[in-house]
Amino acid sequence: MRVKLRQIAYARTGDKGDNLNIGVLPRDEAAYNSLRESLTAEAVRQHLSPLVEGTATRYDLPNLKAFNFLLKKALSGGATQSLRFDFMGRSLAEVLLDMELEV
Numbered sequence: 001m002r003v004k005l006r007q008i009a010y011a012r013t014g015d016k017g018d019n020l021n022i023g024v025l026p027r028d029e030a031a032y033n034s035l036r037e038s039l040t041a042e043a044v045r046q047h048l049s050p051l052v053e054g055t056a057t058r059y060d061l062p063n064l065k066a067f068n069f070l071l072k073k074a075l076s077g078g079a080t081q082s083l084r085f086d087f088m089g090r091s092l093a094e095v096l097l098d099m100e101l102e103v
Helices: 029-038 041-047 092-097
Strands: 002-004 009-016 019-026 056-061 066-071 100-102
Touching: 009 092, 019 029, 019 092, 029 100, 041 056, 041 066, 041 092
Parallel strands: none
Antiparallel strands: 002 100, 009 019, 019 066, 056 066
């Protein structure tokens, strides 16, 4: 079935300059196992493509049952250069949580 990511996971962001990290923490082990297959770096990159210009890399954190996504060129240059309303990337986790996935 298709679900929004927010139904099965939480997300937090961190930024440094023009790069953004989004940590995704599945709500349980079943969600983690499903997301290992469906929440790929390419899927995240495509979902955020209107906002992220660079690459997306997924780092698996199996001991935490979580994932970290490093998004390059995501913040229009970062806090000191961006004209975006959210130049620090806080709302991009919310945008990602709206992503629909097959689980």
